[in-house]
Amino acid sequence: MSGIKPPFTAATALQKVKAAQNLWNTRDPASVVQAYALDTIWRNRDQFIRRGRDEAAAFLTKKWTYEGDYRLRKEFFAFTDNKIAV
Structure with missing residues (x-):
């Protein structure tokens, strides 16, 4: 990072x-996930992301689509x- x-x-x-x-x-999922381990695990409220960077990038893409002013x-x-x- x-x-x-x-x-x-x-x-x-x-x-x-x-x-x-x-x-x-920056809201650039591909760049953001590079700062995390390949097997990263995240929690966002009631949602758990357990499959590493690819799932995290997909999560961020969706999140920032509906949270435009985030x-x-x-x-x-x-x-x-x-x-x-x-």
Whole structure:
């Protein structure tokens, strides 16, 4: 995604959060899913995406079709050397 990898500092954790937010707000499913593991698992409200990037990309395509004004805003809460809470 942004090349920012652990260990994180407060500054690099915030940069990573902003990079993720900016990527999501491109609304380009093919680009967004590249930031996730091949076997990624997501939950969106009552829906679970369990089949990796392809299913995630299909989900995002559908989501952004009916949520035309969708904008993700990530808030940075905390970090450790290898994890970020948003």
